Amino acid sequence: MEALLLSRLQFAWVVALHILLPAFTVGLAAYIAVLEGVFFFTRRPVFMRLSRYWLRIFAVSFGMGVVSGIVMPFQFGTNWSRFSDITADVTGPLMAYEVLMAFFLEAGFLGILLFGRERVPAGVHFAAAIMVAAGTLLSTFWILSANSWMHTPAGYAIVDGRFVPADWLAVIFNPSFPYRLVHTTTAFFITTAFAVIGVAAHHLRRGNHVEESLVMQKMGFGLLALLVPLQVFIGDQHGLNTLEHQPAKIAAIEANWETQARMPLLLFAWPDEDAERNAFEIGIPAAGSLILKHHVDGVVPGLKQFKREDRPPVAIPFFSFRLMVGIGLAMLALTLGGLWFWYRDGLAAARRFQALCVASIPLGFVAVIAGWVTTEVGRQPWAVYGLLRTRDAVTPSLQAHDVTISILVYIAAYILIFGSGIYFIARLSRTGFGPPQPEAQPFPRSARPMSGATRAT
Amino acid sequence: MSLDLVPVWTAILAFGVFMYVLLDGFDLGVGILYPFAHGADERTLMMNSIAPIWDFNETWLVLGGVGLLAAFPLAFAIIIPAVYLPILFMLIGLIFRGVAFEFSHLAHRRGFWSGSFFVGSLVATFAQGVVLGTYVQGIPVTGRAYSGGTFDWITPFALLTGLGLIAGYGLLGACWLVMKTEGPLQEWSRRMARRFAIGVAAFVAMVSIWTPLLQPQIRERWFGGEHPFWLWPVPVITAALFVALWRSIPQRHFVPFLASLGIFFMGYVGLGISIFPMVVPYDLDLWATAASPRSQAFLMIGTLFLLPIILAYTVYSYYVFRGKVRADAGYAHTEAAVR
Numbered sequence: 196m197e198a199l200l201l202s203r204l205q206f207a208w209v210v211a212l213h214i215l216l217p218a219f220t221v222g223l224a225a226y227i228a229v230l231e232g233v234f235f236f237t238r239r240p241v242f243m244r245l246s247r248y249w250l251r252i253f254a255v256s257f258g259m260g261v262v263s264g265i266v267m268p269f270q271f272g273t274n275w276s277r278f279s280d281i282t283a284d285v286t287g288p289l290m291a292y293e294v295l296m297a298f299f300l301e302a303g304f305l306g307i308l309l310f311g312r313e314r315v316p317a318g319v320h321f322a323a324a325i326m327v328a329a330g331t332l333l334s335t336f337w338i339l340s341a342n343s344w345m346h347t348p349a350g351y352a353i354v355d356g357r358f359v360p361a362d363w364l365a366v367i368f369n370p371s372f373p374y375r376l377v378h379t380t381t382a383f384f385i386t387t388a389f390a391v392i393g394v395a396a397h398h399l400r401r402g403n404h405v406e407e408s409l410v411m412q413k414m415g416f417g418l419l420a421l422l423v424p425l426q427v428f429i430g431d432q433h434g435l436n437t438l439e440h441q442p443a444k445i446a447a448i449e450a451n452w453e454t455q456a457r458m459p460l461l462l463f464a465w466p467d468e469d470a471e472r473n474a475f476e477i478g479i480p481a482a483g484s485l486i487l488k489h490h491v492d493g494v495v496p497g498l499k500q501f502k503r504e505d506r507p508p509v510a511i512p513f514f515s516f517r518l519m520v521g522i523g524l525a526m527l528a529l530t531l532g533g534l535w536f537w538y539r540d541g542l543a544a545a546r547r548f549q550a551l552c553v554a555s556i557p558l559g560f561v562a563v564i565a566g567w568v569t570t571e572v573g574r575q576p577w578a579v580y581g582l583l584r585t586r587d588a589v590t591p592s593l594q595a596h597d598v599t600i601s602i603l604v605y606i607a608a609y610i611l612i613f614g615s616g617i618y619f620i621a622r623l624s625r626t627g628f629g630p631p632q633p634e635a636q637p638f639p640r641s642a643r644p645m646s647g648a649t650r651a652t
Numbered sequence: 653m654s655l656d657l658v659p660v661w662t663a664i665l666a667f668g669v670f671m672y673v674l675l676d677g678f679d680l681g682v683g684i685l686y687p688f689a690h691g692a693d694e695r696t697l698m699m700n701s702i703a704p705i706w707d708f709n710e711t712w713l714v715l716g717g718v719g720l721l722a723a724f725p726l727a728f729a730i731i732i733p734a735v736y737l738p739i740l741f742m743l744i745g746l747i748f749r750g751v752a753f754e755f756s757h758l759a760h761r762r763g764f765w766s767g768s769f770f771v772g773s774l775v776a777t778f779a780q781g782v783v784l785g786t787y788v789q790g791i792p793v794t795g796r797a798y799s800g801g802t803f804d805w806i807t808p809f810a811l812l813t814g815l816g817l818i819a820g821y822g823l824l825g826a827c828w829l830v831m832k833t834e835g836p837l838q839e840w841s842r843r844m845a846r847r848f849a850i851g852v853a854a855f856v857a858m859v860s861i862w863t864p865l866l867q868p869q870i871r872e873r874w875f876g877g878e879h880p881f882w883l884w885p886v887p888v889i890t891a892a893l894f895v896a897l898w899r900s901i902p903q904r905h906f907v908p909f910l911a912s913l914g915i916f917f918m919g920y921v922g923l924g925i926s927i928f929p930m931v932v933p934y935d936l937d938l939w940a941t942a943a944s945p946r947s948q949a950f951l952m953i954g955t956l957f958l959l960p961i962i963l964a965y966t967v968y969s970y971y972v973f974r975g976k977v978r979a980d981a982g983y984a985h986t987e988a989a990v991r
Contacts, residue, residue, distance in 0.1 A: 255754045261707050262750035266743050268717045272732025273739055279721055280729035280796055284943045287722030288951040294715045295958045302711045303965045306704030307972055314972050359944045590733045591797040601740045608744050612751055619758045 199589045201598035202274040205605060207571075209266050211564055212609050216260030218563045221335055221380065222387025223253050224301075224328040226414075227308075231324040235317060241406055246324075248407070248627045249391075252620055254309050259616045261302070263609070274598065278578055278588035285351055285358045285366055286341045293337035301330030335380055343372035345579050346570070347440045358579070370440050374433040375570075381426045382566065385526065386559025388415040388422070392533070393556035394624045396549040404628050405543055412542055412552075416533035423530045426523065431486070437573075438487055438495075441580060444573030446498040447507045448516045449483055450476070453497040458483035462517075466509040471499060505576065512573040519565040522558050529555055657948040658938050661723040664955060668719055670920055672712035674824070674913055679706045681825020683749050683773025684818060685844055687766070694837045695766070701832045701977040703753055708969065710746065722951055726796060726941035727931045733798045734791045738779040738805055745776030774818065781817030785810030788923070789866060793935040809862060816855030820916065823848035827909040830901070832977045845901045845908055852912075853894055856919065860887070863926060869934055870926040883925065890918040 227249050234242035268290060271279045279287075304326040312320050350365025351358045360366055392415040395408035438445045445451075450466045450473055451458055459478030467474045484493040498506055529551065536545045574580055578588040679702040689695050702709075721728040732739060749772030756765035786805040793799060826848055829841035864871040874883060893914040900907035929937045942948065 255758070258707070258751055258754050261710065262747040265710060265714055265746060268714060268721065269732060269739055269743060271721060272717070272728050273736050276729035276733045276797065279725055283721050283725030283728065284947040287718070287725055287943060288947055290718045291715075291722040291951050292954055294711065294718050295955060295962070298711045298714055299708070299958075299962045299965075302708035303962065303969055305707055306969055310704045311972050354944075360946045360950065363946075363950050592733050592799060593736070594802060597736055597802050600737065604740060604744060608747060612747060615755060615759075616751065619755060623758070 197595040198593040198598050199586055201595060201602055202589050202593065203585065205274065205598060205602040206270055208602065208609070209263070209270060209605055211567070212613055213260070213263040213267060214563060214567060215560055215613075216256055216263060217331065217335065218383050218386045218560055219390060220253065220257050220260050221331040221383040222385075223249060223256070223390075224324075224331045225384070226387060226391065227253060228321075228324040228328040229414075231321045235321045241410055244628065245407055245410060250309060251627050252623050255616060255620055255623065257301075257305065259612065263612075266605075273601070274590055274593065275578075275588050276590040276592075278583070281356065281583060281588070282345075282358050282579060285348075285360050286344060288360075289337050289341040289344070289367065293334050293341075297330045297334030297337060299330075300333065301327050304330070332380070335383070336376060339376050339379055340367050340369070340372050343375045344369045345577075346375075346574055347371040348579050348582060353582075358582075371433075371436055374429070374436045378426070378429050378433045378566075379563075381422055381429060382559070382563050385419065385422050385426060386563055388418050389526065389529075389552075389559045390556050391415045392419075393552050393554075396552035397625070398628075399543050400546060400549050400553070407628065409542060412533065413537060416530060416537055419526070419530040420534055423523075423527050427527070430520075430523070434487065437570075441573065442496045443498065443501045443506055444512065444570070445487065446496055446501070447509045447512045447573055448569060449487075449495070450509055450513045451483065451495060451497045452499050454494065454500050455497060456484060456492045456494045457481040458487070458493075458495040460486060461513075464513065466513055468506075468509050507573050507575045512569045515565040515568040515572070519562050519569060522562040522565070525555070526558060526562075655949075657945065657952055658942050660952065661719075661942070661948055662938055664959070665716065665719050665723060666920075666924065668712055669716045670917070672709070672716050673920070674916060675709035675712060676706075677821045677916065678702075678824040678828040678909075679709055680749075680773045680777050681821035681823065682828060683769050683825070684777060684822045685825050685829070685841075686773070687770045688844070689837065689840065694840075697833060697837060697977055698829060699753065699756070699769070701829065704973045705969065706750070706753065708966065710750070713746075723943055723948055724931055724938065724941040725943050726936065729796070730793055730798045730932050730936070730941075731787065731791060734800055735783045735786055735805055736802065738782045738786070742776045742779035742783070745772040745774070745779060748772035749776065773821075777818050777821045778814040781814035782810045784817065784923075785813030787933065788813070788863060788926070790933045791935070793932060809866065812855070812862070813859060816852070816859060819848055819851035819855050820919075823852050823912050824909075824916070827897075827901075827912045831905055831909045834976050842901050842908075845912075846898070849894070849897055849901065849912075852915065856890070856915075860922070867926075867934065869930075873926060886918060886922050886925065890915060890922075893918065 227246055230242050230246040230249065233239070234246060271283075304323040307315055307320065307323040308327050311323065315323070344366060347370040348358070349369040350360060350362040350367075352361045353359075391411050395411035395415070398404045398408040399412075434445065449458065450461055450464045452471055452473070457480065459476075459480050460482035461473070461476050461478040464476035464478075465474040481491040484495055485491050487493060487495050498509065532548055533542070533552070536542045536548055542549075576584055576586070578585045682698050682702050686695055686698055689698060717728075717732075720731075748768040749770075752765045752769035752772065756762050756769060759765050782805055785807070789807060789809055791798060791800065792804075823845060826841050826845035830838055830845055833841060864874055893911050897908055897911035897915065900911060927933055929939075931938045931941050
């Protein structure tokens with residue numbers, strides 16, 4: 196039992212830290228491909244400078260993503276071998292397609308993207324940027340398909356207690372997959388956009404690299420103007436899909452114990468799982484039904500409808516969901532602010548707003564982790580929803596001392612690696628443009644408004 | 653599904669694992685040699701020679717792991733728990749050496765990350781060798797699960813194969829450097845290659861003698877009743893490759909690397925002959941652990957299409973970074989613009 200709990204904590208630790216990297220590099224790879232593309236067609240040097248700048252940061256974060264990613268498939272063997280034995284006929288090929296389509300594509304062209312600029316024609320270098328970006332997106336596709344199948348299994352038959360595939364299209368496009376894919380990918384792009392905007396804000400506040408920073412912020416806010424409102428809509432749709440397929444998860448997210456019409460939307464509560472009620476709650480009457488059923492009289496299932504042993508933990512999804520949504524609303528406000536200052540042509544001068552932008556660099560990452568915690572804790576107590584319990588998925592030969600050793604090693608190693616990595620990325624983003632653009636000298640740019648030597652304000 | 657895909661999947665996985673051993677073998681080997689080179693510039697060159705490709709090389713490890721999971725899930729579910737701690741050490745070693753490519757150029761105190769490049773490479777290599785030794789010794793199975801203990805891998809044989817793989821990857825790394833560098837670094841690599849060649853020959857001999865003593869199945873296969881003389885070429889070719897390696901190291905550029913690849917290939921073939929058709933030695937064969945035919949077929953369609961494409965852009969990527977490595981290619985170059 197203790198090996199089970201430690202294995203769950205270990206998996207949570209290695210995947211939570213790993214997911215920070217794709218949350219950043221999926222969007223960044225696409226951003227670099229766009230920068231390379233714009234430069235390829237317009238030859239405007241600012242886009243080359245931006246691409247070089249972000250490529251350095253990409254190199255560090257992608258390397259960390261690769262090595263922390265290699266850990267993941269082995270977790271299925273070391274700690275979740277029963278899960279592998281029982282489900283791999285279905286989930287294994289999805290993960291194998293991720294390797295074949297995505298990892299090789301990324302890794303094969305990463306070398307050319309990072310080191311090949313002088314060795315290949317410009318078109319090939321641009322193509323390499325597109326391939327790396329496509330690889331990250333394909334990877335997202337396949338791994339989320341496998342993950343979604345654990346939430347909403349479909350297209351399978353059970354033979355001798357093992358899942359075997361019956362219909363591959365139904366497996367891949369299982370009911371929650373389209374929603375999870377769009378929601379997660381959008382979240383990754385938003386996360387990257389806020390990181391780019393925040394880094395630009397840092398330079399703007401110091402009056403450095405103003406041309407580059409304004410391009411970054413306009414590209415960032417332009418994308419957010421589209422994606423943040425879209426994400427609100429997608430999130431709602433994803434919630435409705437979850438209500439249909441995983442009602443217990445929604446009940447936990449809403450800390451809703453009774454099956455009821457006119458369910459309130461709880462803004463804050465203190466769920467008490469033993470007493471099957473909330474010790475304290477503040478809510479908006481009927482708003483929960485309105486959101487989940489799009490009607491105030493809609494009946495929403497409550498936790499008591501499910502046997503105790505089939506219920507997920509309540510407090511964790513309840514709070515992590517509110518954290519995610521709260522950040523989403525803050526992002527909406529920041530986006531509107533950015534568009535306002537852009538419209539007023541005052542981005543560079545809006546010092547307080549830019550300070551907010553710097554402070555909001557971590558927002559996307561926190562929201563991604565919070566969303567992931569919500570959905571994965573909400574899936575409990577199941578590894579495959581409704582069919583295979585997490586406690587039946589763990590490696591049978593595992594002893595508590597085995598996992599104690601491994602979890603301590605992973606914690607120590609990741610604190611060191613991620614701590615150093617974040618420090619290096621932060622330093623690269625401060626110094627990455629270098630001293631006043633030596634590489635820009637071949638291009639005479641009289642129009643450049645600022646240099647590193649003069650201050651904007 | 654009348655067609656039996658198990659032999660095809662066996663071939664694909666055997667190919668994938670072998671690609672991993674060769675490709676990450678030489679770049680792990682460069683990591684093992686790294687601290688022993690004489691100057692900082694030479695060490696930078698060594699790292700630059702593998703900087704554009706290490707990530708790609710390591711992807712074959714993921715293919716090996718996930719391919720085993722997809723095509724032979726029961727084998728995956730039994731073998732990996734049997735080597736719980738060696739796998740942990742391998743992963744941690746790969747993490748520390750992987751990030752060192754970037755971190756060692758970014759840090760003010762480079763010593764720590766240069767050290768982690770060496771130690772990570774060494775630990776990952778040793779752990780892989782231990783996994784190999786544990787595997788060859790046999791994995792106890794009860795029902796559908798590993799039934800041994802946490803520390804079963806600590807045996808003289810597995811520790812020997814761990815050290816043997818360090819020598820093997822060191823040889824591959826030294827021969828890679830002979831191929832990719834020139835001048836004093838190349839001369840140094842030639843000397844290292846000769847030393848490691850002696851080590852590899854010794855380990856190959858020891859493992860070849862010890863393995864048949866470990867397992868009746870292996871003894872029977874190699875020295876069995878009908879005396880399968882068609883196996884004689886394996887030791888003969890291996891010996892010939894060692895001679896070719898030894899004689900080519902002092903002057904040639906490419907031949908030592910090719911000869912060391914050949915030695916690895918022969919070792920791999922020897923292992924295959926010993927184990928086949930077992931995949932969880934010596935309890936479960938390939939067919940007993942195979943995924944359902946539908947799973948194998950579904951993955952096969954894409955693999956047959958994608959693997960040639962992957963090989964094509966592998967060749968292209970190596971072609972782009974062909975020739976002797978220079979000081980201006982690699983992460984250090986990226987950093988030069990920053991400083």
